Amino acid sequence: QTKQVMGVSIPSADHGWTGGVVYWANETKKELEKMYPNLTVIVKTAKDANEQANQIQDMYTVNKINALVILPQESAPLTRPVANLKDKGVFTVVVDRALTDPKAQDAYVAGDNPGLGRVSGEYVGKTLGGKGNVVVLRGIATVIDNQRVDAFDKVMKEKYPGIKILDRQYANWNRDDGFKVMQDYLTRFPKIDAVWAQDDDIAVGVLKAIEQAGRKDIKFVLGGAGMKEMIKKVQDGDPLITADVTYPPNMIRDAMLLTAKSRMTKTAMPKTTIIPSVLVTKDNAAKFYFPKSPF
Amino acid sequence: MTAVPAAIAFRKVTKTFGPVEVLHGVTFDIGTAEIHALIGENGAGKSTLMKILGGYQPQTSGEIVLTGQPVSWRSSRDAEARGVVLIHQEFNLADDLSVAQNIFLGRELGGAFLNDAAMNQQAAAALTRLDVQLDPRTRVRDLSVPQKQLVEIAKALARDARVLVMDEPTATLTVRETEVLFALIRRLRDDGVTVLYISHKLGEVVELADSVTVLRDGEVVFSGPAAGKTPHDLANLMVGRELEEMFPDVGQPTQNEALHVEGLEVPGWAHDITFTLRAGEVLGFAGLVGSGRTELFEGLLGLRRHTVRQVRVAGRPTRIDSPGKAAKAGVVYLSEDRKGKGLLVDFQLRPNLTLMTLEEYARPLLNIGAEQRTLEGAVKTYGIRTGRLDVAASALSGGNQQKLALARILEVNPDVIVLDEPTRGVDVGAKREIYLLVQALAASGKGVIVISSELTELLGLCQRLLVVREGRIVGNLSGQELTEQEVIQYATGLKVNAPTLEAAPR
Amino acid sequence: MTESRAEIPARSTRPPLLSRLGSLGPLLGLLALMIVATALNSDFLTVSNLSNVLTRASFIGIIAVGATFVIISGGIDLSVGSMAALIAGSMILIMNALGGDGGGGGVIAIGMLCALAIGAGAGLLHGTFIARGRIEPFIVTLGTLGIYRAVLTYLSEGGSISLNNTLSDAYSPVYYGKLLGVPIPIVVFAVVALLGGLILNRTRYGRYVQAIGSNEQVARYAAVDVNRVKVITYMIQGICVALATLLYVPRLGSASPSTGILWELEAIAAVIIGGTALKGGSGRIWGTVVGAMLLLSIENVLNLTSIISVYLNAAVQGVVIIVVAFLQRGKRS
Amino acid sequence: MTESRAEIPARSTRPPLLSRLGSLGPLLGLLALMIVATALNSDFLTVSNLSNVLTRASFIGIIAVGATFVIISGGIDLSVGSMAALIAGSMILIMNALGGDGGGGGVIAIGMLCALAIGAGAGLLHGTFIARGRIEPFIVTLGTLGIYRAVLTYLSEGGSISLNNTLSDAYSPVYYGKLLGVPIPIVVFAVVALLGGLILNRTRYGRYVQAIGSNEQVARYAAVDVNRVKVITYMIQGICVALATLLYVPRLGSASPSTGILWELEAIAAVIIGGTALKGGSGRIWGTVVGAMLLLSIENVLNLTSIISVYLNAAVQGVVIIVVAFLQRGKRS
Ligand SMILES: Nc1ncnc2c1ncn2[C@@H]1O[C@H](COP(=O)(O)OP(=O)(O)OP(=O)(O)O)[C@@H](O)[C@H]1O
Ligand SMILES: Nc1ncnc2c1ncn2[C@@H]1O[C@H](COP(=O)(O)OP(=O)(O)OP(=O)(O)O)[C@@H](O)[C@H]1O
Numbered sequence A: 001q002t003k004q005v006m007g008v009s010i011p012s013a014d015h016g017w018t019g020g021v022v023y024w025a026n027e028t029k030k031e032l033e034k035m036y037p038n039l040t041v042i043v044k045t046a047k048d049a050n051e052q053a054n055q056i057q058d059m060y061t062v063n064k065i066n067a068l069v070i071l072p073q074e075s076a077p078l079t080r081p082v083a084n085l086k087d088k089g090v091f092t093v094v095v096d097r098a099l100t101d102p103k104a105q106d107a108y109v110a111g112d113n114p115g116l117g118r119v120s121g122e123y124v125g126k127t128l129g130g131k132g133n134v135v136v137l138r139g140i141a142t143v144i145d146n147q148r149v150d151a152f153d154k155v156m157k158e159k160y161p162g163i164k165i166l167d168r169q170y171a172n173w174n175r176d177d178g179f180k181v182m183q184d185y186l187t188r189f190p191k192i193d194a195v196w197a198q199d200d201d202i203a204v205g206v207l208k209a210i211e212q213a214g215r216k217d218i219k220f221v222l223g224g225a226g227m228k229e230m231i232k233k234v235q236d237g238d239p240l241i242t243a244d245v246t247y248p249p250n251m252i253r254d255a256m257l258l259t260a261k262s263r264m265t266k267t268a269m270p271k272t273t274i275i276p277s278v279l280v281t282k283d284n285a286a287k288f289y290f291p292k293s294p295f
Numbered sequence B: 001m002t003a004v005p006a007a008i009a010f011r012k013v014t015k016t017f018g019p020v021e022v023l024h025g026v027t028f029d030i031g032t033a034e035i036h037a038l039i040g041e042n043g044a045g046k047s048t049l050m051k052i053l054g055g056y057q058p059q060t061s062g063e064i065v066l067t068g069q070p071v072s073w074r075s076s077r078d079a080e081a082r083g084v085v086l087i088h089q090e091f092n093l094a095d096d097l098s099v100a101q102n103i104f105l106g107r108e109l110g111g112a113f114l115n116d117a118a119m120n121q122q123a124a125a126a127l128t129r130l131d132v133q134l135d136p137r138t139r140v141r142d143l144s145v146p147q148k149q150l151v152e153i154a155k156a157l158a159r160d161a162r163v164l165v166m167d168e169p170t171a172t173l174t175v176r177e178t179e180v181l182f183a184l185i186r187r188l189r190d191d192g193v194t195v196l197y198i199s200h201k202l203g204e205v206v207e208l209a210d211s212v213t214v215l216r217d218g219e220v221v222f223s224g225p226a227a228g229k230t231p232h233d234l235a236n237l238m239v240g241r242e243l244e245e246m247f248p249d250v251g252q253p254t255q256n257e258a259l260h261v262e263g264l265e266v267p268g269w270a271h272d273i274t275f276t277l278r279a280g281e282v283l284g285f286a287g288l289v290g291s292g293r294t295e296l297f298e299g300l301l302g303l304r305r306h307t308v309r310q311v312r313v314a315g316r317p318t319r320i321d322s323p324g325k326a327a328k329a330g331v332v333y334l335s336e337d338r339k340g341k342g343l344l345v346d347f348q349l350r351p352n353l354t355l356m357t358l359e360e361y362a363r364p365l366l367n368i369g370a371e372q373r374t375l376e377g378a379v380k381t382y383g384i385r386t387g388r389l390d391v392a393a394s395a396l397s398g399g400n401q402q403k404l405a406l407a408r409i410l411e412v413n414p415d416v417i418v419l420d421e422p423t424r425g426v427d428v429g430a431k432r433e434i435y436l437l438v439q440a441l442a443a444s445g446k447g448v449i450v451i452s453s454e455l456t457e458l459l460g461l462c463q464r465l466l467v468v469r470e471g472r473i474v475g476n477l478s479g480q481e482l483t484e485q486e487v488i489q490y491a492t493g494l495k496v497n498a499p500t501l502e503a504a505p506r
Numbered sequence C, D: 001m002t003e004s005r006a007e008i009p010a011r012s013t014r015p016p017l018l019s020r021l022g023s024l025g026p027l028l029g030l031l032a033l034m035i036v037a038t039a040l041n042s043d044f045l046t047v048s049n050l051s052n053v054l055t056r057a058s059f060i061g062i063i064a065v066g067a068t069f070v071i072i073s074g075g076i077d078l079s080v081g082s083m084a085a086l087i088a089g090s091m092i093l094i095m096n097a098l099g100g101d102g103g104g105g106g107v108i109a110i111g112m113l114c115a116l117a118i119g120a121g122a123g124l125l126h127g128t129f130i131a132r133g134r135i136e137p138f139i140v141t142l143g144t145l146g147i148y149r150a151v152l153t154y155l156s157e158g159g160s161i162s163l164n165n166t167l168s169d170a171y172s173p174v175y176y177g178k179l180l181g182v183p184i185p186i187v188v189f190a191v192v193a194l195l196g197g198l199i200l201n202r203t204r205y206g207r208y209v210q211a212i213g214s215n216e217q218v219a220r221y222a223a224v225d226v227n228r229v230k231v232i233t234y235m236i237q238g239i240c241v242a243l244a245t246l247l248y249v250p251r252l253g254s255a256s257p258s259t260g261i262l263w264e265l266e267a268i269a270a271v272i273i274g275g276t277a278l279k280g281g282s283g284r285i286w287g288t289v290v291g292a293m294l295l296l297s298i299e300n301v302l303n304l305t306s307i308i309s310v311y312l313n314a315a316v317q318g319v320v321i322i323v324v325a326f327l328q329r330g331k332r333s
């Protein structure tokens, strides 16, 4: 059994969800290196697409990796750099944000962004009984964000035409922006039935804004991604946080495990593994609660 | 006069700054290829008039006629295009550029690429004409004040002037440099250049000028040939009354020690400096430009790296490592570099005046009213001339800026006062006031040190002179020895006496 | 640069009324924006909305008051955003460690003191590097910008650090409470601004800050202890950041690696829009206050209306910033 | 007594060797870093790694060459990152629109020309606002920072804009190709740096840039057309950004709202680490080149080793930046 080096390149921990990714990557590294003595795992974080492209180049040139697990900062700009590594014989596994050219990857472990939007849309539509006013707080202007919002909108248009989306502003997956945007929504719209915050970091700010304004018209706030504090609220039956939709940062763990197994046992890895975005309610919340993860 | 039109004619030129009119219908002629001196008290309007002539400021009304043609400049560029070049009273150099780069700024040599070699060479030549040994590649930031002045002159000379305006070019120069400059000015005149020359050194004016115009409070009070005029006549014209003797009587020092310095070293500048200043004494420091007097005192005040065996102020051993400590100990220093180190030119007069004594106004909030009263007092005491009190220091005339700087350090009520070129750019009247002030300070028991490039000033003012050469005290002159001859011999190294003898007996 | 001014007719000779009007630029900008905002959505002028905007402006505003001192002194501090994040994180960790037990009043006070101490300490560090180490302020604070945020990320292991619940409840009135009907953050902001104005214009220290920014050399020769004044200036900035953080923590009860990102640009923008020159030497606190209000109002107006594609929000902000700056230029040479 | 050293005028008689050594600060910093890096991982010194690092340094490096001019002139340009994003996006849209058909050589050339035109145009805009509009450069470019990024977000509808495949293949040699064995970006960087040095030190324009930064009034008096020089300076910056973008697009093939975020800080940091003073007046291109290499080497070293928690990367960068600046301080007054 020859020595294998697996490079793991992920976004740096610049907000909650990526913090979770970094945590799981580091945990899984320990787990894997115990499991496979011949495997070295290198975990690196990058602050933007450009740095990440540099980083995987360094991993190849200097650390001589045989396999790469990458959660790209952005899809498009990393497509060519990943393809370059694949051309040089590195086994490449892409997580979450699919490359624009699927040929650049050997395998894909997908987070389901349209799924998140769709599941969220279904929940909002059904819970409101097909009628009501909804405000949307978007993430950062990215492909992921578009996919989620488009899927959400599609569900609303096709299945719940009675629901009115009052406005969609960017809240940048950021608590402070969530707070500000929600404060202003509350000023602007006298009646809001539900809030789709798209991400749990944003939802944290949204909750505080609602609490401050003392508004009672809002029936629930739906975040997303499964931050532990939010899952806890669901579990505890919080009146406003009645559900969450997963987009688990530990998908990086799944990807690393699958990759390692395939490399170390010389077995094939499924071309595509989808980690579905599922609805978390009081009933199943316990399954999604990871108190030790930072996210 | 003759049928030949004057090189320059001012016709009823007025200038107002806001509500204040500083030039009131100035009218006079300047002949071609003459050296024409323009004199007047501080704030009389000389610089303002010259800035108008040079295209740096527009006149409010009136006309300037250049060889028969009325001109109206839109900028200094227009003036320079007609050969009118101004050497500013305040330096007009880019500190980060080299000497040569400044001299050629705006008219660089070379094609697509600059020919620095040629510019350095020509700059060196221009400097040599002024008899200055200076590497043209030196950054202006690293020059001393007199060196900057010489570069400023070289810059104007390099510009092919038909009319050359020099606003107090010799204010910072020593006798020798001044003589070189004068020879040059005469040569230029003989080549057909018209020279307008502003100076407060009336001796120079008499020596150099063909004609002279006297401005008083923005009006021409005399314009005519210089021949036959003595400095005394000119001074009387300037101030409009009979001036008394320039130097007041020199008093007697006490036996009390005001300041004692032993073994001061300012690396690269001053070595083994030991001297004692008595209370009531006016002690002069003479020497050539570059002899290191300024640096010596900057070192003493903690403004430069230095070591010293001992400093005693009023007999008490004192450690001075910053101007703050010095001021607390009662020692203050007036810098020769008014703009770079003296005044906050963007600030108004009031904060400039009280900068060193703010604690007196802090209760704990600053009492602006009290500051204002101090300003009003100082304006009277020191005769600072200004249209209004709430102007920026930059709006004062050069001489009045100097008075403001002086007023600031005296606000500290110090016991030891070091004045570096205290009368630079100051008019005769004000100069005399400063001399009176110095004597009064000494008479009241303070110790005063005067550094000056004007030997007459040192000789007239001081009881004793120390001569500095290459960073060392080489002469200690008093009484009968206080002559120009003696000082120059020491300053140039022809004579040495043992200054260390003067170390206080133990 | 000093000599240049000599030739410019001093503006003080201009009729004082006109010159005073000219310096009201930022205020006029704010008024214009408010008029437009009200026209677009009449809710803008409601007390509750204005109080929201002002409350938000108080974070950046308090930091910007500190930045006004730094900038007038001729320096800059790029680290304020990540300093705020680090202070928030450390403060929460300290409070959590001290106690979930009891009411928490004491714990919160200790946490607050620690926050102020960390802010002052960070400022001391900056000031020392800059004044005694003679390193460019831009570099020093660019360096610490990275360092503080990295330390916070390390402490939080990339996630967020949250105040535990009892403490959070005990602390939350500091943000959500009111004093005589005025939200506490606004009160604190007002006090900081008034104090700042007083310190800048009516104390020795304030005078020295301006003198140093105008011409450091002259200040040194006039016996001003330049190094000390600089160190104090960065400490004031640090304390302002800490004060802002004291108000920030009870708002969301947490800190994360994304806390305070780009606050430095907002704070500096507030200062400059307010009429302080980036070169230093002179400036005014009230201008900064108006600048902060202006910046936060733009965001608010954009949220209150939908006339423009959300994609273009940042463009509107950019245009407004430039237009306001244009309205009040002129006074600069 | 440290403060007094600043006062000593470099006497013209000072040994030139010593003064020259003093100004080698950034180079010494780079050498020190390289030695540490090699000790940590001997692969650092391999040709392939060094060539990687240099190739990457060329983006920021080319932008920083432009920034050197801007900063020496006494200005600043905060918009370079979002300008790069906007140029990349527009260029890709234009190329995609013109043609998937055929080899694409012509299309790529047109795209490149458009990029350069947009860069120059943006610079013209900045320069005009700053020089003729007399608005602080900080404000103007803070405003356009927001505007450019917003426009790109609008064009990309929040997502990303990608070059289509045929074009992408045709264009890729511009980044991945070599000239005489040297990667093309390095060649371009070298040419830009050399040209920059030549322009700064050997042309009238370069001289005027320094004069204006040192003392604008003096330059005006010397009949320098200050406004024009400023406008040209911002145009040079814009063109440099466009050049960097020409190399960026074939590498990553796309642009999105997060392209180029914070590049301005990196570029300015490279300039300042290289020994140019933020106040303007004097500076040097080679210093900037070294500064850019230094910054990118830090990232590279961090990638090559694992001695430090990933959370602390930014802290290491911060420390190195401050240390290097410390090593080369002193020369500043
Ligand atoms: N920009 C300005 N704003 C307001 N007042 C000014 C300005 N410039 C000059 N003045 C005033 O105009 C008067 C004339 O000043 P000017 O500089 O011409 O005097 P001067 O004769 O050159 O004096 P000095 O011998 O001291 O150089 C002074 O009272 C001065 O305060
Ligand atoms: N050996 C030298 N070579 C070149 N320049 C020199 C030399 N010695 C002195 N200088 C220059 O001459 C300048 C004037 O020196 P300094 O100010 O000490 O003289 P000073 O005695 O105070 O004369 P001043 O009367 O001009 O004040 C110095 O700052 C320095 O730049």
Ligand SMILES: O[C@@H]1[C@@H](O)[C@H](O)OC[C@H]1O
Pocket (backbone or CB within 6 Å): A015, A017, A018, A144, A173, A198, A199, A200, A224, A225, A247
């Ligand atoms: O960072 C993003 C996270 O905040 C969002 O909720 O899911 C996708 C992630 O990329």
Ligand SMILES: [Mg+2]
Pocket (backbone or CB within 6 Å): B046, B047, B048, B089, B167, B397, B398, B399
């Ligand atoms: Mg004058």
Ligand SMILES: [Mg+2]
Pocket (backbone or CB within 6 Å): B293, B294, B295, B336, B420
């Ligand atoms: Mg001297």
